Amino acid sequence: MKGKIYLFLMIFFSAIVFAQKTVSGKITDEDGIAIPSASVTIEEPGKDAILAYGITNSKGEYKVTFTSAESNVDLKVKAFNQKPIIKQISNSDQTLTFKMQSEATEIKEVQLKTKMITSRGDTIAYDLKAFDSKSDRTLADVMKKIPGIEVNADGSILYQGNAINKFYVNGKDLMEGGYGTINNSLPKDAVQKVEVLENHQPVKMLQGKIPSDAAAINIKLKNSVTMTGRGEVGTGFGDPWLWNVKLTPMFFGQKSQWVANYKTNNMGEQVENEGNIIGFGSSWEGRRGNAAQNDWLNVENANTPNLPVRRYLFNNVHYLSANYLTNIDNKKEWEFKANANYTNNSVEREDNVQTVYAPTQDQAGSTITTSTRNNFYTDKLKGELIFTKNAKKGFFKNTTTFSQFWNADRAVATRVGRIGDQSLQSPTSSFQNSLSTIIPWKEKMVNLKSYINYQDDNQTLSISPANYLQLPLPYLLPKTNPTDPDQYATINFAPGTRAVQDFRIKTLDTSHSANISFTKKGWTFTPEVGFDYSTNKLNTNFDGLAVQDPLIPTVAPPDFASSLYENNLEFTEIVPSASLGINYKNDAWSLFANLPVNFNSIKAQDDVRGVSKSLSKTTFTPNAFVQYNFASFWKASLTGNISNNFGDIQTAYAGYMLLSPAGFNVMDANNPIPEINTKTAGSRIEYRNPLNNLFFNLNYRISDTKRNLLSSPVLDPTTGFTLIQYRNQDNTSTSNSFSGEIGKYFPKFKTNLSVNYRNSDTVSDAFFNNIQYESQNNNQSYGLKFNNTYFSWMSIDYNVSFSRNKQENVGLPNGGRLATNKGFNHNLAAFLYPLENHTIGFAWDQVNSSDGTRKFDNAFFDLSYQFSWAKKKIDFELKWMNIANRKVFETYDILASQNAVRYTTMQLRPSQVMFTVKFNFK
Template sequence: MTREKIIRFNIFLFLLFTAISFAQTKISGNLFDNENNLVSNVTVVVYDNNDNILSYSISDLEGFYNVKFTTSLKEVKLLIKAFNYEVVSEIVSNETQIKNFSLKPTVTNLREVIVKESVIRKKGDTLSYNVASFASEKDRTIADIIAKMPGIDVLPDGKILYQGKPINKYYIEGLDLLEGKYNLANKNLPYNQVSKVQILENHQPIKVLDSLVFSESAALNIKLKNNVSVTGQAELGFGMNPVLYEANITPLLFTKTKQILASYQTNNIGNNINDQIKTLTLEDLIDNFDNNNEKEDWLSIQGMSTPNFSEKRWLNNRSHLISMNFLQKLKNEYQLKSNISYSNDYFLQNGNTTTQYFTSLDTIRLLETKQNRLFGNNLETNLILERNSKKNYLKNKFQFKGFWDSQTGFLNQNSIQINQRLTNHFFSFNNNFKHIFTLGKQLVTFHSNISLNKTPQSIIINPGQFPDFLNNGNPYEQTNQSVENKVFFTNNALSFTKALKKFSISQRVGFLYENENLDSQIFTNLILVDDVEFQNKLNWNKAKIYSQSQVQYKNESWRFDVNLPINYYNFAWNNFQDYKENKNRFVFEPRISISNEITSFWKISTNYNRSYQFGDVNQLYNGYILTGYRNIQRFNSVFPEMINDGFSFGINYRNPVKSWFGSFFYTYSILKNNILYSVSINQLGASELQTVRIDNERKSHNLNFKLSKYISEIKSTFTLNSSFSKSTFFQLVNNNLNEISNNNSVFELKINSEVTDKFEVELKSNVVFSKNKIQETENKLIANQLHSFNLNFYPKENHYLALKSEFLINNSFTTNVKSEFLDFLYRYTWKKKNIDFEFQLNNIFNTESYTTIAVSDFSYTETNFQLRPRQVFFKMRFSL
């Protein structure tokens, strides 16, 4: 065993034994009344010497309680409280033991009180957040409320995280209407129709597997106030500078057997409605990845780094979205679902970029002025038949995706005018079938997935690029690059799952096959470059036979998950029939996960996994492809092979009684690669990418810390997030081997506080530090700061005033760049008709541009982005 392997193994053992070494005390027993009847719903609380709660438990229907805690004290206080029973208080030794108690009945005299529902309640693996406790006068949709809840984060694109991890399902009354596209509901469901937001911890979406295969992920469930809800919202707005408009009509219907969400939305005010049809849930994202039906962009115009703050300040758009989503319960627990979405978009980007490429010998500086026009037409349809019962599971999902996109770019590079025209299409048919049923005393799972994809793309660039490469050193008028990729993919598997006491044992075998055909040509002045170095006719075949053994163990506090996949790969490809390759690989990819719920509040986990990645079509073509006006690349080296070893350790804390939530995660990974990317950059910024056979490693460290607290007395949520990452690797730049180190740190503070009934404060501060080191040369530390501060006033009933500000500081190559934004909003609510009338004045200071810095492996790019001007806008909104 090599020294490095010993070090990695010791790291894993340290994390493993750290998880195991926490000394945990368990006190359990039964609770009886004076007639020896079992008493349920009794609260058992463990306190330390200072009356701080260490843990708690609630007795079940059998009168059984089980409380777990960790402390160095020799003794703790046990307090047992129940309605109409005397309180029991006893000092007990800090050791695992069984203690039964007999409760004495008593009469509890109640004074007149106002009963308020708990802000957060925990029952089993379910946390229930009371929506009314987090709502304020300005809120309109359930998304506004969820963003305030401790333990939950909502990212700018709408993705919901619980304890730092993405949710795996988003339900409305226990039904998955939207198949992961939950922004449609989140941003359009009025919060006053919702009673509770529930977090379902350790959620297994497939009911028949619920007691067999555990999950470490959480789901979110929306509990409505009424059994039948006909709701939704409608918005209509118009404004000036230039002519502005917005419309949103989204009716929703929820009954016990049917759910419907329909939506038409359009605007040109910087609202990116495409975020509402993005797949966001973890389970559905994994399905899309496994189905191999995601769009891949082979070609692109020269893009711009978009600002990292509110899109409404910089997104110059004209957007339309139509979405129809339907779920109907059928007999025998079947469900029929359909999801259809069509979007039509136009985006305009104006600005300029300054890029500095760092090599070990010199620095290359490139100036570009850009205007990009992006056109999108996207259609996606899903038709789903599903049965999710405790006895069996069946789901068949048929999906079609169509993208008819085009882009134009007008660019001035050092006084040279360059025009780019891109046609970017994609078409995909996919059918995914899964059936789980009982055979004897075990469960059998059959899974089959088939997809067909086609990606025709082309780019035309004027004047012609890379004349030394493509035209014997002579300037020419036009370059035309075309690419077409066709893909057939199928993955079929059969698995058997059996319970053995507290163990779950699964065996899965399967077969995967993929065929891709890549054709590419380069034309100069409409004449084909008749050289195999600039063409591709690549036929790619990948076959995989796999066997996976999985063992899971679960008791009251411990969870073990061991996956032992053994995979056999066969890769075969040829280009122009005269270049043929064939590779066979037999690999073992173990994954081990251990977690322990130390107490009702604390949970620790550790993981190890090894994975292999092999080259695919976009890493194997040996004919040049012009991927952009100044990027040309090919891969003429050996077959790419990567081995990734990953270690992680995490601590979670959640105390719904005190509304405290926190998490800490550390991950370490080593990626071994048999090739290096070699980049050659000339003084005009044009780059050539090739591969070279050199063994190398990429090492990465990541730390993440989150802490949030809700204080009900002042209706305030405080959240602190931070992360640190460091990666070291090698890169060939202009034929020089460079060791590169990238360091990034992020600090974020969020406060939402209702100071009084008439005054509310929202604060968010985000600071990002980035630093790049090449060999022994340290480049400038880049700091991006974003601070937002909102003041919300409720001067009298039905009136709402808001001042919303953003302050940004970015240090560019030469100086610090500061940007300030201020918006004003006034809303009057006609309560009788439930209609809002709004007046908005956005970008009061008329800030015209914004400068930001992006750090890549060996370059810094400073982007000056043109923003939207000052705008006046009027809006009317009402609930349906």
């Protein structure tokens, strides 16, 4: 691994220092008056390829940095109404001043053509019309075709493989990270261009002082005041009757913006995730995140296939959201935002699973067959109020969020001939408030941040009849070897009884900090002090009735009323901290480093279970990022960090808890508080050239993790139930990964093509049924993306990927190398336009998996016809989905931790036909 690090560092620094040259100077007209916006390009002689380019500023000054192995290069200067200059210069650093001669040209006919991709500084602009096809209707449809940009199913956007940090419309951040609704519903006809803001720092006070390695997206609309939106109303044939309704009106003005959204369907479309926060901005803005339950307890869940969600999701969803933004002062510096959404959703799911456990030294192999039918009920409400001032001379942001969940899950599970009805009730209340302000003080900046989060989770898991459970639990006798499987017995429950696990946790999490920033000559130093405090109060109880195990007559059945199955735990963590932030930015370099020292004080106390643990430890957890821009189109970066994480309340409880009907979990009261130390380093080389539409990136990442506790599951291979425990034992996990992607847009053929590759290796210590072994895992994947709109009568989108997973468990008797799991996945969408306003669509999803012996092929086909009423901008679509009426999905998985393989069949949506009317609101 060290050799790989040295090799990459050598390549990284070689790329930086090899043959970099800079040409700078000034360009004027014949009278010595500066010429702004003149272009200066560097090319290799005899080649039609631009190495680097620059644009003169208002003073006529330019600066171009390039890399070339040639002894001489061509310099070209062009400006409007000026005679172009072409001069061959030496490959060296130099200063050149040019005077351009005026050249008036009589133009008889003028044709204005918008440039497809333009670049100015850190902003790359894409003309949307250059990439769309006749079948595209929304912003997301077109953005999928833009080189360097990926759009996921939930509307989230990646640029050069990394998530964006902001999504603006006409420069305003209405959605505060939950931009999926706009991306999926904004009509393409309302958009003029898409701007990528590279190295975007969203806090205006910090621009030019605190660098950022993330990009943002700004959607520039054709009109400064726009009323628009997208709607669909559809009905379908099937059992039950199908519907699909989408209504998303939008308004974007100079002072205010709003989006209203109502979507409902029962035909497998997962619209409720559009409100999730998928862009997290800057840490200087405070904390942002999706509210989530502490879902410790679970019913047994049927598996889901690796398919587009619409193929398998049996849903009945209603999702309603509203987002509003307005300026509340004349200078338009202060903004008020109100966001709210409500979800009511029910989901059905079903599978059948055959798990084959390989024989070990102590146990014979076995095969367990299970089936699970689920009903998941989601009922949640979220409201948010945000006040923001983002100006050059001040920053303020306060976000108040309230969330309420009333979720419930149901399952009917069959295992080894036994049937169990399972139910889970899980109401949750959550309140969060995040405040961040930056106050200018002479030449300095003072930043104050405060975060408060309170959450109350109640969960009740019920299994009936209780004798569905046959769980391995320790004998209620003194144990000579707690890790010996012979010290465990399978507990039987009395017929006709019900097992109930009660759970409640109250969480208070607070974080406060203050810093002051000093800036001089591009350097910014930020000393900071902080104080974090969190407390968790856990109360649990298990109720059940066990009967005597006839095979062990000397051992009494457990008394579930005893404290062995109770928790009354309080877990408190106090972390004062001090840190120094170091930032530097100029035209070529960006540097960020944070050097924090944390004084960790942790205490876990449960008098009932005899838990009394504490930890006091000082940690140094530095992190750094450095980026170098060179030769106009290149970026190279290095990242590194050290983190120390300590156990939370999930690692401290000592009373047995039935976290799921598959088995009890418990932590040893004598085990110390977990400590996890992780060291990570990464590097990246990126090239993006909007002049020839070429983008690519290479990434390498390594990490090393050390832990003081090791998971030690005890499995009953005759039932498949498991008891999860932890050993007080040092263990390590190391991983390294390499990835790369290259993409190019060919304007002559209207084709966007990209290929990607990823390889990751992970080696970790593991423990299973009292046997320690080393788990070695290799994952490889490579894929291709292609779309073409060259022909006026056809457009094609095609994605294909291959995957390979190789697992070896070194040290497990009769285990060794497991079969290699191979996967193949492709998605084809083709549209034909035989006549004006008529579209025929064909979709083909193919998912294959293989273990070398068995092979599962899963193919799905859709066919659609669409007529467009062009004058009214209304589409009428008739679509036939899953033409082959495939009702189950088959797949194969490796269960590395259990030395087993799993064959699964999952229920799919049958063939269905939908008729839909689609329209724009304006």
